[in-house]
């Protein structure tokens with residue numbers, strides 16, 4: 001048979017095969033499948049028979065570097081603290097799950113911060129750490145740069161161990177005069193980044209969001225359901241900067257402040273580990289946490305495993321735990337932690353990344369990466385301890 005005959009024969013087989021498939025879907029047995037099924041009603045059950053490991057307790061004591069036990073209400077210059085999770089409830093879960101310390105990132109500033117410190121680390125030494133936040137309502141004031149640096153000094157004196165920068169910076173914070181978005185690398189923040197470095201307070205910084213949040217919410221968007229559940233998470237159109245611009249601005253800041261340690265939250269950009277690797281290679285003061293992104297890491301388990309191997313001294317454990325139930329992947333409790341432990345400690349395949357009937361961030365499942373003991377110890381505690389200046 002010559003090449004042309006062979007190709008002809010192959011196309012004939014393919015055509016025959018395709019006819020058979022369309023006969024099956026439209027034939028008598030396919031009556032059900034020809035009806036439209038609303039996506040919200042589609043809850044398929046996996047028939048895959050695979051090993052299931054129940055990891056009730058972390059193998060080693062850990063620090064959860066990324067939680068929201070408290071938050072501040074409103075956007076006033078005098079923030080009011082509110083508790084999303086009660087400290088007693090935290091402690092019960094922490095003891096069951098082998099969590100040594102929880103870092104409450106959103107402690108606000110001023111009197112709210114002092115209240116958070118009093119009710120968390122001061123009331124329960126060693127179990128909680130509180131971070132402060134920039135005073136955004138003052139950001140357009142002429143004396144903001146100095147005031148912010150002073151506030152960081154005060155927060156440090158009060159007992160705050162680091163600074164949390166929400167995605168507010170880059171996506172929401174606007175000038176009061178002309179309503180223009182304030183850039184992440186705006187020089188008015190330089191004294192804040194520098195003061196943090198001088199006081200050895202790490203910056204936990206959330207910049208940008210999943211790539212699909214910057215795309216139209218249409219049939220091609222892999223987070224269609226998530227964006228319908230949280231329409232305010234869409235940064236498509238309007239005057240929003242692109243993900244690339246936001247990432248570039250953050251890189252500029254890290255480069256400009258080499259003495260300051262940055263923990264880029266949510267793996268910096270969990271969907272592009274190649275890009276994150278490049279950034280880590282070029283910025284020795286950059287670290288990452290894995291909060292709310294095991295759904296991303298676990299759907300690329302081989303790349304993720306290599307990433308943990310290569311950057312084992314710069315990845316910290318975090319969950320984004322909060323008291324709410326609108327984002328099941330973050331809902332504080334036993335079920336959430338067990339999934340993180342299963343992902344990091346086992347090689348189980350194809351399991352849910354969140355305790356929810358439908359995967360809330362996108363319809364896929366994840367596989368574990370079975371980290372060896374040495375890496376697991378660093379990710380669970382060693383790296384965070386170093387960044388927070390704790391004795392191991």
Ligand SMILES: [Zn+2]
Nearest residue numbers: 066067068320
């Ligand atoms: Zn968070």
